[in-house]
Amino acid sequence: MERPLDREKSQKLYVQLFELLRGKIETGEWAVSTQIPTEEELCKIYDVSKATVRLAILELVRQGYLTRQQGKGTFVCKRIIPEGLTMSTSFKELMLEAGIVFSTQTLAQTVMMPTDDIDVKLNVPEDKHIIYIKRLRAVENEPVLLQEAYIPYNICPQLLADDIASNSLFELFEKKYGIKITKITDFIELAYINKDEGKLLDMKEGSPALLLEQHFYAGETQVIYMRTIKRPERFRFYIELERKG
Amino acid sequence: MSNGKTVKELMLDVFEFPHIPYWFSIRQAIGIIKKSLLTKEKCLQPMAVLVFDEKYNLVGTVSFKNILRGLEPRFLKPTSKAQGHVEDDSGLSLLWDTLFNKESREMAEKPISEVMTPAKHFVAPDDPVTKAAYLMVHNDLALLPVLENNKKFVGLVRMIEVFDELSNNILEGRG
Numbered sequence A: 001m002e003r004p005l006d007r008e009k010s011q012k013l014y015v016q017l018f019e020l021l022r023g024k025i026e027t028g029e030w031a032v033s034t035q036i037p038t039e040e041e042l043c044k045i046y047d048v049s050k051a052t053v054r055l056a057i058l059e060l061v062r063q064g065y066l067t068r069q070q071g072k073g074t075f076v077c078k079r080i081i082p083e084g085l086t087m088s089t090s091f092k093e094l095m096l097e098a099g100i101v102f103s104t105q106t107l108a109q110t111v112m113m114p115t116d117d118i119d120v121k122l123n124v125p126e127d128k129h130i131i132y133i134k135r136l137r138a139v140e141n142e143p144v145l146l147q148e149a150y151i152p153y154n155i156c157p158q159l160l161a162d163d164i165a166s167n168s169l170f171e172l173f174e175k176k177y178g179i180k181i182t183k184i185t186d187f188i189e190l191a192y193i194n195k196d197e198g199k200l201l202d203m204k205e206g207s208p209a210l211l212l213e214q215h216f217y218a219g220e221t222q223v224i225y226m227r228t229i230k231r232p233e234r235f236r237f238y239i240e241l242e243r244k245g
Numbered sequence B: 001m002s003n004g005k006t007v008k009e010l011m012l013d014v015f016e017f018p019h020i021p022y023w024f025s026i027r028q029a030i031g032i033i034k035k036s037l038l039t040k041e042k043c044l045q046p047m048a049v050l051v052f053d054e055k056y057n058l059v060g061t062v063s064f065k066n067i068l069r070g071l072e073p074r075f076l077k078p079t080s081k082a083q084g085h086v087e088d089d090s091g092l093s094l095l096w097d098t099l100f101n102k103e104s105r106e107m108a109e110k111p112i113s114e115v116m117t118p119a120k121h122f123v124a125p126d127d128p129v130t131k132a133a134y135l136m137v138h139n140d141l142a143l144l145p146v147l148e149n150n151k152k153f154v155g156l157v158r159m160i161e162v163f164d165e166l167s168n169n170i171l172e173g174r175g
Helices: A011-028 A037-045 A048-062 A118-122 A157-163 A169-174 A195-201 B026-038 B064-071 B102-107 B129-138 B159-170
Strands: A067-071 A075-077 A103-112 A132-140 A141-153 A182-192 A208-218 A221-232 B020-022 B049-052 B056-060 B143-146 B152-158
Touching: A011 A037, A011 A048, A011 A067, A011 B049, A037 A048, A048 A067, A048 A118, A048 B056, A103 B020, A103 B049, A118 A141, A118 A221, A132 A157, A141 A195, A169 A221, B026 B049, B026 B064, B056 B064, B064 B102, B129 B143, B129 B152, B129 B159, B152 B159
Parallel strands: B020 B049
Antiparallel strands: A067 A075, A103 A132, A132 A141, A141 A221, A182 A208, A208 A221, B049 B056, B143 B152
């Protein structure tokens, strides 16, 4: 029997539900890779509206506990983010590719609608047009990273016509369009590459790789969600932390 | 003859329609149609999703009909264009219960490029509305893409506006 939500509590119902479901993931009751109940089933189990369930699920997706796959369902992620690891540092140190000379091939520079959980990751409505950029970067002709970037179309429509093979998105935003990036959040995890990614990176399907997910903000607005897969042997991470104040 | 109206005076903004790349699956396209079109209070008609390549060139359009055909290969059988009385198609009637089942769920993983209507016919913004009407009628199109300088996709013309414009000419004795 599921514990009911406390309707007398001042805490909003979706926050209560979010905490309850997060508890199931953190304790392993909902194991990694398992599909969670549908929105309708969760509505019945907890006697709440669809809107409450949706808000709780969206927050769990946003925080990396769940992932949505269009037409298939919502699944528990491998990643569990411990609290207290939020770090403040300067952007320069976060540009992990610094110092390496890349050649870049643009594989896509087009417009699409968000699919799977991209709307949540980019924090845009699900019917919003987004610019999709996919680039393959190589060092001495060896592919080393595959990068996909998602940008709300209305933030920077001109980006569709830019030379993105020789310019970084960060520089284009700041120098050409005057969009000042004020915050970047990074998530780093081990991932297993799929068939298409393997083909591009010249690796076997299922090989381990580093997955870097970055959220770029200008003020309160998220302007880029970037997903980069890196060959693990080509990179090391260097982060310098400085206490503020 | 239209009284000089051009395509650019009638065309709709491309961003009125959802965009997808050609490598999306039919399943992904269905999800986008549901989120972008079916849940809206007012669904733009004719319903269409625009399909682009990796350089943002329009390569095709997708309608409900394209999707249903893609999911159920038995719908690929050619049909008569005339909408007269049709005798019971006994060959198909035995199959009604078997349509849109497991096989269709597998078909939903196919790329949308396999079921879209390829974009072959275009007009320019300064072309006359009559040219758009000609292309739409002769090629049985509900939507016609508008390209600037034969390259940049800038809008779409619908039959509803073309019909409205040309029929006004007739009723008001213009042209």
